[in-house]
Amino acid sequence: MPLPVIEPPVPWHRPESIAHAAIPGIVTRAYGKFFDVQLRDEPRSLLSTVKGTVRRERRKTDLVAVGDRVWVVDVGEDEGQIEAIEPRTRVLARPARNTEDVEQVVLANPDQVLFVFAIRQPDPHRRMLDRFLVLAEYAGLPARIAINKLDLDPLEPDGRSLSQTIFGDYERFYPVHYVSSQTGLGLLELRQALANNVTVIAGPSGVGKSSLLNTLDPGIKRVVGEISTATGKGRHTTTATVLYTLDPTTFIADTPGIRALAMHGVPAEALDRCFPEFRPFLGECFYPDCTHLHEPDCNVREALADGAFSPQRYESYASLRRGDSGEW
Ligand code: GDP
Ligand code: ZN
Numbered sequence: 078m079p080l081p082v083i084e085p086p087v088p089w090h091r092p093e094s095i096a097h098a099a100i101p102g103i104v105t106r107a108y109g110k111f112f113d114v115q116l117r118d119e120p121r122s123l124l125s126t127v128k129g130t131v132r133r134e135r136r137k138t139d140l141v142a143v144g145d146r147v148w149v150v151d152v153g154e155d156e157g158q159i160e161a162i163e164p165r166t167r168v169l170a171r172p173a174r175n176t177e178d179v180e181q182v183v184l185a186n187p188d189q190v191l192f193v194f195a196i197r198q199p200d201p202h203r204r205m206l207d208r209f210l211v212l213a214e215y216a217g218l219p220a221r222i223a224i225n226k227l228d229l230d231p232l233e234p235d236g237r238s239l240s241q242t243i244f245g246d247y248e249r250f251y252p253v254h255y256v257s258s259q260t261g262l263g264l265l266e267l268r269q270a271l272a273n274n275v276t277v278i279a280g281p282s283g284v285g286k287s288s289l290l291n292t293l294d295p296g297i298k299r300v301v302g303e304i305s306t307a308t309g310k311g312r313h314t315t316t317a318t319v320l321y322t323l324d325p326t327t328f329i330a331d332t333p334g335i336r337a338l339a340m341h342g343v344p345a346e347a348l349d350r351c352f353p354e355f356r357p358f359l360g361e362c363f364y365p366d367c368t369h370l371h372e373p374d375c376n377v378r379e380a381l382a383d384g385a386f387s388p389q390r391y392e393s394y395a396s397l398r399r400g401d402s403g404e405w
Pocket of ligand 2: 362367368369370372374375376377378
């Protein structure tokens with residue numbers, strides 16, 4: 078399993094000129110002008126507003142977004158006032174719709190993303206996983222994969238399991254966690270992989286994301302298994318990002334952000350770089366703008382013929398590159 082490329086945590090910088098009493102925290106929820114701020118150094122959060130001078134300085138972007146690191150003054154009765162906001166390392170954002178509009182930050186400072194699929198019920202959807210992985214690569218966000226419901230995956234007669242057959246291809250490039258939220262299999266390692274990070278969680282409905290969250294932190298209490306029969310979609314579809322606090326420095330972001338990223342679109346000519354197994358073979362094709370679909374002397378297709386990477390992954394690439402309409 079490759080080590081994930083997670084940069085060391087960015088240190089906090091206490092701005093000069095803020096109140097001596099200001100303490101660090103992370104915004105976990107936004108309600109209009111109010112923000113829940115989880116304090117960094119104690120298991121407590123403050124319902125906070127933003128100081129007027131700070132509001133006036135930040136007109137060009139979302140004032141305060143979920144995931145922002147802030148400095149807040151405890152004003153008593155579990156309320157606070159945000160005095161400063163740290164620069165964002167990266168954001169998941171919806172683009173501005175027009176020039177007067179500001180970009181809408183869905184999540185500030187994500188560290189990594191966890192894509193959750195199930196081995197059965199529902200059957201895994203590799204195309205969707207590949208599509209997600211492309212978005213993460215394009216955004217420069219380290220990705221992990223969790224395959225849940227391993228309790229439904231008996232060993233095959235050859236000693237391999239279905240999950241290894243299906244997801245083994247990914248283990249060379251991404252950490253793959255085989256877990257069961259029902260039996261607890263693999264959850265300790267998964268919890269360790271989340272520690273001290275803000276992790277975006279994404280995956281199709283029914284794969285067990287809520288169950289995993291509940292098992293990782295019983296305090297979270299997400300509603301499990303409520304699928305609306307009318308729409309086939311979860312009734313509890315979140316429209317705004319929420320950060321669930323596993324401990325004061327470990328967060329899971331439940332966000333529509335990955336789909337928001339999809340709206341930015343990945344340019345066709347950037348797609349090949351978003352498949353890490355292609356990278357050693359890029360730049361050697363006869364045509365510098367080779368699409369790796371049909372051109373002669375294509376180094377990527379030669380590598381494919383040599384068995385250098387998985388044909389299914391190549392197929393995912395080809396279908397995205399051809400612009401086939403995805404079903405997601
Ligand atoms: P979500 O839509 O991704 O949040 O999925 P849920 O957490 O709501 O789970 C969907 C269904 O899968 C529920 O009926 C859960 O009880 C079930 N489920 C979740 N995790 C597991 C697991 O590890 N094993 C099995 N067998 N079922 C699970
Ligand atoms: Zn090529």
